[in-house]
Each structure stands twice: as structure tokens, then as C-alpha cells.
Amino acid sequence: MTEAIEYTCKFCNTKRSFECDMPDSLEARFSVDKMRPILTCNRCADHESERRGMERAIFSLTNWLSKWRNEINGKLDRTYTQDRTHELREQLSHIEVRSEEILTVLTKRFAYCVCRFKNIPLVWEIDFVELLMKSPQHTGKHLNFYRSNVAK
Numbered sequence: 001m002t003e004a005i006e007y008t009c010k011f012c013n014t015k016r017s018f019e020c021d022m023p024d025s026l027e028a029r030f031s032v033d034k035m036r037p038i039l040t041c042n043r044c045a046d047h048e049s050e051r052r053g054m055e056r057a058i059f060s061l062t063n064w065l066s067k068w069r070n071e072i073n074g075k076l077d078r079t080y081t082q083d084r085t086h087e088l089r090e091q092l093s094h095i096e097v098r099s100e101e102i103l104t105v106l107t108k109r110f111a112y113c114v115c116r117f118k119n120i121p122l123v124w125e126i127d128f129v130e131l132l133m134k135s136p137q138h139t140g141k142h143l144n145f146y147r148s149n150v151a152k
Contacts, residue, residue, distance in 0.1 A: 007036045011044035047117040054110045055143055061106065062136035065099045103129045118151045
């Protein structure tokens with residue numbers, strides 16, 4: 001038996017409906033009332049999974065950068081030879097340059113994903129990368145701020 005189920009998308013709050021085959025026995029049916037609060041439309045679900053994947057990649061990179069900064073700065077505090085200090089500073093510089101390159105690619109992809117979902121032209125500037133490089137511990141706040149204010 002095919003039944004039409006109406007719901008409100010969890011993310012975009014639009015009224016939607018879908019048809020599904022319901023079993024004849026009441027015991028085998030799933031509770032539609034329990035499922036309604038978590039139902040989403042395909043567009044929102046695809047966007048959320050893509051965006052979350054990109055956010056995880058950005059988070060892992062900024063965590064990696066913070067870890068290396070702390071480790072190398074700790075070694076710099078404990079070393080007293082000029083050669084070792086120079087070597088550590090070069091290593092930190094190389095890590096930061098590479099991180100900035102990767103963050104540039106990831107933030108462009110993130111911005112494209114968010115702007116495409118909100119149907120606006122791409123809004124991205126290098127300042128976004130510089131902000132994440134300057135304060136990687138606040139990555140979540142920066143990404144959330146971008147998502148919530150890009151269309152305003």
C-alpha cells in the first residue's frame with residue numbers, strides 16, 4: 001500500500017511530501033510521527049553532508065597546524081643553539097606555507113558549497129584564510145559566522 005507522507009524539512013522549513021510503500025500489518029510500520037522532526041529534503045541533506053565533510057577537513061588541518069605550532073614553539077623555547085633555532089623556524093615556516101595553500105583550496109570549496117546552496121555568487125577572500133591561520137582554535141566560530149552571514 002502506497003502512502004503519501006507530508007513533512008517539514010528540518011533545515012529549510014519548507015513543506016514537502018513523499019510516497020512510500022507501507023506494510024499492511026501495523027506492527028511492521030515505522031512511526032511517522034517520530035520520524036517527522038528529522039526528515040529533510042534531498043537538496044538540504046546533500047548540502048549538509050557536503051558542507052560537513054569540508055568543515056571536518058578544515059578542522060583537521062587547523063588542528064594539525066596548531067599542534068605543529070605548539071610543538072615547534074616548545075622546541076624553540078628549549079633550544080639555545082643558533083643552528084637548531086634557524087632549522088626549527090624554517091620547518092615552522094614550511095608548515096605554515098603549506099597549510100595556507102591547503103586552507104586556500106579548502107575554504108574556496110567551502111565557500112562555493114555554501115554560496116551555491118544559498119543561490120548567491122561566490123563570496124571568498126584571502127582574508128578568510130588569514131583569519132583561520134591567525135586563530136585556528138576558533139575555526140568553528142569562523143566557519144559558522146561565514147555560513148550565517150554570507151547571504152546578508
